[in-house]
Amino acid sequence: MGSSALTFLCVKVHFHSGVSPGVQDLPGNNAHNRHPDRQRNSMQTIKCVVVGDGAVGKTCLLISYTTNKFPSEYVPTVFDNYAVTVMIGGEPYTLGLFDTAGQEDYDRLRPLSYPQTDVFLVCFSVVSPSSFENVREKWVPEISHHCPRTPFLLVGTQVDLRDDTNTLEKLAKNKQRALTSESGEKLARELKAVKYVECSALTQRGLKNVFDEAILAALEPPDNKPKKRCVLL
Structure with missing residues (x-):
């Protein structure tokens, strides 16, 4: 499936209000065949929540994706929710994107974003070994506790910094180095x-992608892990 075939238009919204008229088509997917009950509904929602340490680029990731431009000035700590209309197998879906704060101060509030989540993006920076370790020590345990059957992707961010001399020098001073794709795949x-x-x-x-x-x-x-929307009791 080529991502080059996808286009989209997004608007800033409160999640329960209207969505944009944009189109993002995933060719070759037939949602009706997999989920016959969805034929009865005019718009299905896919909720995607992004988690990870602070300063790994979660907010920039979302802003760059939804505006097609990297933020050059002020970047908010928590990105406002966005909704994108996607067309899958000729059917409209709403992709809701939710940012979360990674700082410990928000540990009790963050799970309030988790109900009804369909997929998580667990992020770490490829030039931050501590954020990589926290995927194992904090983030996956947290989402697995609250949403044990909700699928998640492991996302390495800031890959452009793998070639940044200043960043590599700072890592070297601490006897560290940038994380490789192989390391990410192994952890996943x-x-x-x-x-x-x-x-x-x-x-x-x-x-x-x-x-x-x-x-x-x-x-x-995955066949061995039936999807279930996250529900907090």
């Missing part, structure tokens, strides 16, 4: 993520 297998993907919000390399894969994960969960 270990934690049973749907898959590992990586991107740069700055250059947009791999950016569209992240959300294409998120949509597919929400609609086509």
